[in-house]
Amino acid sequence: VYSTGDVRSATTVVPASPGLGVDFSVYTFAATHVVIDVVGYFAAPVAGPLDCIFLGSAAVSAAPSVWTAVDASCPTGYSATGGGTYSSESAGNFAGVNTISSPASATSWRTWVDNTTPFGRSVQTYVTCCRIPGR
Numbered sequence: 626v627y628s629t630g631d632v633r634s635a636t637t638v639v640p641a642s643p644g645l646g647v648d649f650s651v652y653t654f655a656a657t658h659v660v661i662d663v664v665g666y667f668a669a670p671v672a673g674p675l676d677c678i679f680l681g682s683a684a685v686s687a688a689p690s691v692w693t694a695v696d697a698s699c700p701t702g703y704s705a706t707g708g709g710t711y712s713s714e715s716a717g718n719f720a721g722v723n724t725i726s727s728p729a730s731a732t733s734w735r736t737w738v739d740n741t742t743p744f745g746r747s748v749q750t751y752v753t754c755c756r757i758p759g760r
Contacts, residue, residue, distance in 0.1 A: 671759040673757070675755055675756075676755065676756050676757070676758045677753055677755040678700075678754050678755075679751065679752075679753055679754075680697055680699070681750070681752075682695050682696060682750045682751070683749070684747045684749050685738075685748055686745040686747055686748075687738040687747075687748050688740065688745055689741070689742060689743055690741065692737055692738070692739055694738075695735070695736045695738060695748055695749065695750040696729055696736075697750040698732060698733040699732045702756050704755060705728055705730070705731060705732055705734050705754060707734075707753040708728070708750060708752040709734075710748060710749070710751075711749045711751055712747060712748050712749065720742075721741040721742035722738065722739070722746050722748075723738070724736050724737065724738050724739075726750065733752065736750040
């Protein structure tokens, strides 16, 4: 039973169907003041296409007889899904330079360069970064 001056509170999750008109209604037995605070809402995820970008590191000169790490990193919100090595020197097919590419973390790719030539060799690492857009 309600009486004058009563303050009642409750927490309720009200299912709604946005875009279909009135989302919910409040009915009372008499003239009543009702205050409703919307604290938050749940929204269904929105599926979208996979968002991928292809990035390369700066060109690094791998010194002779020194293992050199060359990293390429993804921007915030993206994960590394693949990667590899690139060199403008004969498309990477030069004798005496060995490379090993693998993920360095969930968001970066690393190439280790073993340069056994007497000269510095220019090497880049590339990474494919992807994210699932939406809410």
